[in-house]
Amino acid sequence: MNTPLIETIALTDLHPATDTFLVDVHEGLGQAQKAIPAKYFYDARGSYLFDQITKLEEYYPTRTEMGIMKAHIDAMIERMGPQCLLVEYGSGSSLKTRILLDHLQQPAGYVPIDISKEHLLRSAEALALAYPGLPIRPICADYTTAFQLPDANGARPVVYFPGSTIGNFEPEEARAFLQRIVQIVGAGGGMLIGVDLRKEVPIIEAAYNDAQGVTAAFNKNVLARINSELGGTFDLNCFRHHAFFNATHSRIEMHLESLGDQCVRVADRYFPFRYGETILTEYSYKYTLEAFASLVASAGFEVEKVWMDEDHLFSVQYLVAR
Numbered sequence: 001m002n003t004p005l006i007e008t009i010a011l012t013d014l015h016p017a018t019d020t021f022l023v024d025v026h027e028g029l030g031q032a033q034k035a036i037p038a039k040y041f042y043d044a045r046g047s048y049l050f051d052q053i054t055k056l057e058e059y060y061p062t063r064t065e066m067g068i069m070k071a072h073i074d075a076m077i078e079r080m081g082p083q084c085l086l087v088e089y090g091s092g093s094s095l096k097t098r099i100l101l102d103h104l105q106q107p108a109g110y111v112p113i114d115i116s117k118e119h120l121l122r123s124a125e126a127l128a129l130a131y132p133g134l135p136i137r138p139i140c141a142d143y144t145t146a147f148q149l150p151d152a153n154g155a156r157p158v159v160y161f162p163g164s165t166i167g168n169f170e171p172e173e174a175r176a177f178l179q180r181i182v183q184i185v186g187a188g189g190g191m192l193i194g195v196d197l198r199k200e201v202p203i204i205e206a207a208y209n210d211a212q213g214v215t216a217a218f219n220k221n222v223l224a225r226i227n228s229e230l231g232g233t234f235d236l237n238c239f240r241h242h243a244f245f246n247a248t249h250s251r252i253e254m255h256l257e258s259l260g261d262q263c264v265r266v267a268d269r270y271f272p273f274r275y276g277e278t279i280l281t282e283y284s285y286k287y288t289l290e291a292f293a294s295l296v297a298s299a300g301f302e303v304e305k306v307w308m309d310e311d312h313l314f315s316v317q318y319l320v321a322r
């Protein structure tokens, strides 16, 4: 009887404990501007809903990035070089990863890093079937915090960070995150990153306020998760999805707005909400090329190459550590 594949994939499990979730939620709901970190969107249902978002007409980033990858893959592969260890910040469930793995020259291995364990293992299993012989080493971790990458046995790591998830970080956090990547890839090491660009506000706002309400369901799902995992008493019908572009900070802000005065319990603590008060659930920064170049420079990277679609909606950039 041959061993099911999933057992052969060595998972490094650094998944944050549940109590981290409870502590972060209590802390976030205790602030003047109530907030819940965006990383908690991604339980199994949240990951599923995000996959649905990527297929929406209004949500241009995913298909635009995919188009850029397909158009410029040879140039990207040339810069990444042969025998690299592809380290992806994200689960690798996206087709973008397969475009890279289809073209990379004798990759030394593939290391997907994601906080959603089921999603990570499922996509690792699918990739192991599609790329037999490619060492796959998934890591279940919260990459917004520092963690140790397992030894690469001398392989040259190249980091891949698609989808403009860099946009979830506030500038200071983004700089610290990029500085950690510089340590991982080393001087001369590379990073391929997806960066959503500043553009006409109606286009950006439509991407976070889709007509079918999938983004609203994705946003509210974190309340359902708090109810099921932390014994919360959120009534999802008493909150509404609210996403808008903050031009001063060049970011999308996603909020959940209280539709009345109410009090919610999470485990042993109570949190009052006034009518109209919000919970901040996500920032999604939109960069100009100049602003992003100066951000990465302040972290120790240089922008070596930028690829964009013809409408300059999105960019894929190759960074080299100084």
Ligand code: AVJ
Pocket: 053, 061, 163, 164, 165, 167, 168, 207, 208, 215, 282, 283, 284
């Ligand atoms: C996965 C963080 C890139 O910010 O566009 C999609 C998540 N939030 N719709 C983004 C998201 C609302 C997405 N990232």
